[in-house]
Amino acid sequence: MHHPPPAFFSRSAHMVWLGVFLAICSSGCNGTKADPTEIVIGHYGSMTGSEATFGESTDNGIKLAVEEINAIGGINGKKIRLITYDDKGDAREAGTAVTRLVTKDRVVAVIGEVASGLSLAGAPVCQENGVPMISPSSTNPKVTKVGDLIFRVCFIDPFQGSVCAKFARESEKLKASKAAILTDQASPYSVGLQEEFEKAFAALGGTVVSKQTYQAGDQDFSAQLTAIRGAEPDVIFVPGYYTDVGNIALQAKKLGINTALLGGDGWDSSKLGEIGGKALDGCFYSNHYSHQDPSDRVQDFIKKYNAKHKQTPDGLAALGYDAARILFQSMQSAKSLGGADLAAELAKTKNFDGVTGRISIDADRNAVKPAVILEMKDGEPHFVTTIQPGE
Amino acid sequence: MSVSHPMPAASPIAATPFRPTGPLMGVLPLAIGIVVAVLLHVILPGFVGPYYSRIVIDIGIAIILAVSLNIVNGMTGQFSIGHAGFMTVGGYTAGLITYYGSYFIWGTLGKHGVFLGTGEWLFAASCIVGGLVAAGAGYIVGLPSLRLRGDYLAIVTLGFGEILRVVLQQTGKVLDDGAAIRAAGWSQWLPPPVGGAIGFDGIPKYTNLFWVYTFVTITVVVAYRLKHSSLGRAMISVREDEIAAQAMGVNIARQKVLAFVMAAFFAGVAGGLFAHERGVIISPKDAGFQRSFDYVIMTVLGGRGSISGVTLAAIILTALPELLRDFEQYRLIVFALLLIVMMIVRPQGLFGIHEIWHFWRRRSR
Amino acid sequence: MADFTQTLMTAAAIGSLYALIALGYTMVYGILKFINFAHSDIVVLGAWSSYTVADQVLPRLGYDSRTIPPLWIGAVILPLIMLFCGFVGYVIERLAYRPLRRAPRLNVLITAIGVSLFLQNLGQLDFMFGASPEKMPALLPSWELASFSFGTGEATRKVVISLVDTMIFATSGTLMLVLEYLVFRTKLGTAMRAVSYNTDTAALMGIPVDRVISFTFVLGSSLAAAAGFLYVMKYPGINQPAHTVWVLLGLKAFVAAVIGGIGNVRGAVLGGFVIAFVEQFGAFYISSNYRDVYVFALLIGILLVKPTGLLGSPLREKV
Structure with missing residues (x-):
């Protein structure tokens, strides 16, 4: 059991450190090859941890939107594939997940996060790599100030x-x-x-x-x-x-x-x-909206969501759904799916009929839309009034 | 506590072909480490892409934290689960320096200079200052260890992290333009404006492979030299048997506090690197117990006092959740099961108190 | 005055919950000398299985969400949950902790963290309890047993003693008395204390150490289950299983055990009430911003003055 005092310079120690170094170096390959018949989009959210319920709802909403668009043939003949990564509600993990989405999986756009703190961690990575990001529900004004590729569909x-x-x-x-x-x-x-x-x-x-x-x-x-x-x-x-x-x-x-x-x-x-x-x-x-809104887009959404996920959608699910649909709409009309073209198209969004209201994107890439006030009665929210922006 | 392993006793030094002595013992590994860091920085990103580079950076930061925690938990046998607290102290301090410092020095808030330019040196200095402030915190938290032992101390260190988390939540908004900074009066600087619950956003993102692995090298070399110095032996003696150590004339109190201070210093440096990493916003949450657990797990998995073992554990435990990413919700379950099984099959950790090359040499002989 | 009394009563109810959880920590610590980090997850399991049982069983018995079932249903569910969690506690001890009996304590602690991570993330899966909060069906009517007012006119403030709070107090009080009897008046309790005093000597005296340790886990886990049950009775909106707040609840209960003097059954109860009072009065009279800080600051303070806790006996140094 007795060992001589080890040293950094013994040959065996060299081999170990070299091994560690090589292991680090060789632990990867470059980005995956793109499949020409599909378009990949990414979502990062808290799928585990304290905020898992928020991440799951958003993901469910996005999945529904993806399913719908694929059912009608995708975008310009290409199917949409969604990659979702868990960030455990942790900023470092969010940064890693987004880095993986934009540099390894080569997604054309990223949807996420719910929490503003995590969106702020992910947004610079998207901005730098030229991939547009849409936050479904981060309300902190700072988020879209990160750069011209960062959007949101909720109000601030x-x-x-x-x-x-x-x-x-x-x-x-x-x-x-x-x-x-x-x-x-x-x-x-x-x-x-x-x-x-x-x-x-x-x-x-x-x-x-x-x-x-x-x-x-x-x-x-x-x-x-x-x-x-x-x-x-x-x-x-x-x-x-x-x-x-x-x-x-x-x-x-x-x-x-x-x-x-x-x-x-x-x-x-x-x-x-x-x-x-x-x-x-x-x-x-x-x-953003009232469940009692009789309009088709709201009732349709609630019905479909219920059928797919066996629960009533919450606000985060609706926002995830809208974020994905605005993205798809822009993809359809964009010149190319390159970051700049897509972002330019996203910025043009005007009066988009979303579940969560009529959404326009303003110069600061924030959503402009009316808010509704709901009153709780017997455990159900009831519509009271609508308040327009700038009123 | 029973003595489970004999201390690595001095025995005749095996003849190795290349074995510098004296001051070179410390300087050479450092030089080699820095060369490796430069190589990593220059070669790796082009070779494996930003995602894997980022994981390698995370691994480096985890190594610093785990190896430094090992000084307290592994070598001195104390039990700290507030290591993330020290990291956060260092991170916030370093962030304060580079963020507001950049404004006062260059009049801008963004990143300044190129690779190894002035901005990066400010960043390196800020990491060291962060480490020093964290070391101060380590001194304060280490003091109870004079009176408390074992799990009591653990709970105090954990309490430190939780208190820090709540206190950081009360801080004010980050001042995000020059006018606001100039107009800020005393009341706005105390407590410092570091963002409250959302975290310290806007810290210039200086962290790169070079700096991370330079600090990794320093940490590992210092820990290694410490382990084989008289100071380190004294620490190990505290771990093995306090009463016997005291009888041999070891100043137990001094060793314990010193271990805390040193560990906290490196944790603070790691915090500085963490705060300046791209796609990271240091926030009060980071001071909480969950992040501390990560590093405790690394030290135990690596083996008490085994620097190479802990390094390897830091690599594995940082990379593993990434490899398991495709399993989504199941990855943490798998992770937890691996941890339990590992503890049962190999309770002494990967390498016990030994270094990796001990095993190598035994086999090659 | 009304506010003071109200805060006092809240603290008493919460204190009894902390005490119940702290008992599990203190018993396990007393014997195995490690912080059972998975203990708070047993509380979660107790809470969520209470919900699952109530949610599945009540509609079948013809009670919808608006009618309050008779008292006996709660009285049946509670022991069932305690038995179930006691069994889970046994399984955990048998599979995860027993193989580590001779390993360094730090390893057992890491294993406990592993078990805790495992239970949390398993519980969060959709086919288990899911990741969203749920509503515990009411098992008790929301009666006010007594209410009295302070002040007159506009400034009148009511202090309410609700049935739920009284039941929590009564149930946990009963359980603590049963435990007290078990530990100090029965053979098994004597064996437990012997094992906690010195495991090896106890083994030499013919005490089946492993069985006693298993029993301790069963006991601690069923008390945790009871706490989980009472917890969801008081707070019907149940946090999802992997929420950090559960870990924090466990930590506070452990702090209670430490403050009272770890390994000391009566100390754990005392500690539970002390931290509940500090937490509630601190939040009310000083600031709610620092609610968690008060608990940990008190802990550090007490440990520095009296390192073995309020009722702890001085450490014996063995050479």
Whole structure:
């Protein structure tokens, strides 16, 4: 068992380090060969980890869109193939996944991510390699500022924040002058929306009387809600995800808080009403569309999604679906599938009839579209009003 | 704790054809490492493409973190699961320096200079400063190790990471143009504006194969020299038996804190490299326990105190999830099963306390 | 005053959940000297299997989501879940931990992390529990057992004692008393304490060490299952199995065990309440931003002052 003191210079040690070096060098080959009969697009999202439900929904929406386009013959005779990579909700993994998509799998476009922080990690990689990226649901203004190839199909925090503030302040149903805010401090989406809401609400003459925070996934909100109860607000703004809002509503009711909760598009999921139930009655949230919208595009989408994935689509699924469809539309009319041509075509998108509203892409590559306000009744969201951008 | 392996005792040195002594022992491997780093930097990207280059960069960063954690966990026998915390401290510090520093020096926020240009030297310096700040944090976290042992210490280091995560969430927005930076008053610099929950976006992306493997070389050489120095022997003696070590005149407290400080320094450097890597945004999440677990797993899988073993484990564990990428949701299940099986079949890790070439030599003899 | 009382009651309910989970950590640690990182996943398993059973069984018995089933259904589900998770705990111990009995503790710890990763990612698959949150059907009516008010007029604030909170308190209290009896008044408990004191000596005294360790795991896992069950009764929106928040819940419970003095059954209960109080009052009176920080800061503080925890006995140094 006794070994001589090893050294970097023994021949055997050299062999080992050389082996390691060679192993690193030879561990790969260049990009895969393209199949001329198909077009490959990529999606990166959290398929495992805490945010897996968001990634899965988006992926389901994209898959539905891909299936539809392939059913009618694909794009210019070429079928679409979707490659989805998991990023575990981790920025480094997101960067790796996107690098693989754009440099190894040679996708023509990338869809992703839900979380703004992860979109910000992936976007520079797409931009540098000349591959357009469409984020279905990253609302942070910074995302599309990365470069001229980065787009999104959802609205951005400042718009949604002002929509919520305006509704809280001016609608007949709320007429709030005092607002309390309960933010998910671990989520950039929630923090961003909270900041914009606070700004807009103050500009409209309201005051924020209590600011509380939680961490995504927390189950107990009693301490925060008790503090909010003491501040006696007219409305409680909860810019979080549906995964937490159900529990928040239940506990607010338990504490005897009858003040309406108000939230953003993160609320949109059938799970919200399922979990919150009656406790959510009289609460509002802003969203991209209403499930009750009688128009064909919405009802068709809900029906098809239900048939394929055996569940009601949530907002993220609808946004994933729209992102993919806008991409396909641009592919059809683009001069070539090169990054610059495709991006130029994407930028031209005007009044696209999406499930999540009539989408136009503005000069900053953000989607311009109206927001709707929904009211929860018996666990179901009901349409209240539409707020146009720039109103 | 039982002594499971005898310490590598001094025995007659086998005659090898080439064996420099004295100061060359440290300098030569360093020089070779830097040459390799340059070669990697120049040849590899053209050879295997950006995706594999990126994995190689990730592997390098993982090696630095795992090898440095091994100083605490493997050599000194303490148990830290807050290593990602030190990494994050270093990453944020280095990012602050290059991001705001670039503005104050060159008046722009972007990347400055070419390969080995001024920008890159600022970046290298920032990594070192990041390492120093992390070492300071390591000193503070290492202090409880004087009173606590084993899992208690583990929980304290874990608590450090979690506290850091929550505190970083409270920081302000990154100032993203010159006017905002100039207008910023004292209140905006304390706490520093590093982005809060979304992470520190906008750090110039300097990290490349050259710098990563230069720092990998430094880390590995230092760890290796340490292991065979009197200091390292003292650390190992703390691992094997504290009471006996104390009886032999080893200053246990000093060894433990020193191990923490050194490990934290390299973790901080790795954090600097990580923060400047393309397609990465360092965020409060990185300080959490999950990333720390990754490196603990690498040290245990590699073998307690085996530098080459830990290096190999870092390579395998970084590359494996990528190889398993096509399995999507199943890859982490496979990963977990491999881990359990590995621990059961080879509890001492890949190489135990030995280096890879020990096995080589035994066979070749 | 109302707010204070309300916070106090919340803390008491949460504290009893922490205590239940902490008991599992402390028992395993007491005997095998390692942090069973997979323990929190047993809590998850308890929570999600409670949901699965309730979700499958209730409609077949003719209760839709709006009617509250009679109390006995919950009283039947709870022991079933405890048995099931106890069995899973046994299997994990037998397959993953027993082969490592003589290995360094760090290895067992890594194995535990591996088991935890495995359970999380398995649970997240679609054919298991899935990756989206679910709603636990109500097994208890949402009665307010008592409510009293402070203040008058506009400023009136109610303090509510709900049936759910009372049941949580009562059930976990009962379980803790049963455990107390088991550990301190039965032969098996004596064997457990002997093994925890010194495994080798215990073996020499004819105590079947492996069987006692298995039993400890079964016991700890079933308590975790009970905590999982009570948890979803209180918080019907169940987080998906791989959510980091479960790990954090487990960590906090472990912190509770450490604060109380690890290996000490009564200490774990005390620790559970202490951290719940610190967490809730800190969040209410100082700032909710730092809720997790209070727990870990308290831990570091206590360990520095009293390294063996509140009720821990001083470390014995063996030469």
